[in-house]
Amino acid sequence: MISRRVTQQTADIASTLAEVQSALHNVSAKLSTTAIAAPPAQLSYAQAARSKLVEKVKVPSGKSVSPISRSTVVIVPKPDSPLKTADETKTTLMKVLDPQKYGLRLDRVTKTGKSTIRLESEKTDLTKIPSDILDKAGLVVKPQGKSLPRLSLINVPTNLSPEQVKEAIISQNFHDASDEVLHLANQHLKALFRFGPRDQPNGNWIVEVHAEVRRYLLASRRVYIAWNACRVNDHIRVTRCFNCQKYGHHLSDCKSELQCGHCAEKHDTKACPNLERDPTCANCVCFGHKGNIVRHKAISNTCPAYLKRLDAKISNTDYGL
CATH class of the missing domain: 3.30.70.330 (RRM (RNA recognition motif) domain)
Structure with missing residues (x-):
């Protein structure tokens, strides 16, 4: 009796082991034919940091700034237009173009040439400004191409x-x-x-x-x-003249009066007699600033006028961002 019971238990165990072996074989076969997706590679901290830095632009002060995408166009008089100055061009444009009517959101309007003005916007595609309206006023709108980095x-x-x-x-x-x-x-x-x-x-x-x-x-x-x-x-550089201190041209092309880079008076910076006085920025004075905001040299990389030019330089460069 006991012998038959032991024999039966042994047979049951053998059957169970056979089932387990069969199941393991099936699992092994499935694993060998099924592709298991590898987890996505993880960037190291250094790689991630470098990736973020590449999306920014390193300026001369050593800081990294994020470029702002802007739509930019220039408005120029037609060849036969009587408009001769940038102020006349701007006045005419403001008479014929209603920003409210066309939903324009202008961030900056600047003079860029003798009779040319530039419009910039972060929110509006300025290339859609109706050219027919400007044409009747003797103006032409041109998209401003961006420079390569x-x-x-x-x-x-x-x-x-x-x-x-x-x-x-x-x-x-x-x-x-x-x-x-x-x-x-x-x-x-x-x-x-x-x-x-x-x-x-x-x-x-x-x-x-x-x-x-x-x-x-x-x-x-x-x-x-x-x-x-x-x-x-x-490499980001804003051109500044050492003769008049203004931006956008070199000494060799200067047609303006001599102006000191330390005190903003009309003499050579190297021969300034006012070095014991606090500096006065010629460009900030030109922009109408007063008080402490002008108390720096024209060469300062924290000058508001310089930073404005630097921002424009970055905005007019195609960083693909």
Whole structure:
């Protein structure tokens, strides 16, 4: 009796083991034929930080700012128009164009030439301004094209020509880039000019690139040229005249009166007799500012007039953001 019971239990255990083995075999077969999706790769903290920085622009003060996308157009008189000054152009435009009627939200209206004004908006597509209305008033609206970004490359061999700099950048730095980025580099990358000491084995270059190429090179943190690993940064510069202190032209092109960069009076900055006095910014005075807001030199990178120009420079550059 006991022997039969033990025999039956043994048979039951053997049957259960056989079922377990069969189940394990089925699971193993399914696992071998079923693709299991890998979890998405996680960016390291450093990679994530670099990715965010690339979406910003590093300005001369060392800060990184986020570019603001603006629609920009210029308004110019027709060739046969009697309008001769930017003020006349602006007055005429304000008579014929009603912002309320066309839902325009203008952030900035500035004079950019002898008879030209520029309109900027963050909220409105200004290219949709009705051209027929302006045409009847002797005005033409033109979309203002944006400039390509520029990068500064530090520690580039000084014996290289612009063509050699471009060739080295493309051949040594785009191994894991997409075909599109490589194509954009070939199409748009230009070595513009060299700066820094010329009697040293290494110097610096300014290159112009497409927005996608800028993003790729900045994320790489280094640009390899010949035997050198070169630092790469955004290059943003606001042109200021050393003669009159105004923005937008160089000393060689200046047609204005001499104005001091320290006290804003009419003498050479290098020969200023008022260095013991607090500085006065010539540009802020020109804009009508008063009090403490003008108490800095024209060269200051915290000058409100300079920051306004810098903002315009960034807004008029195509960063693809």
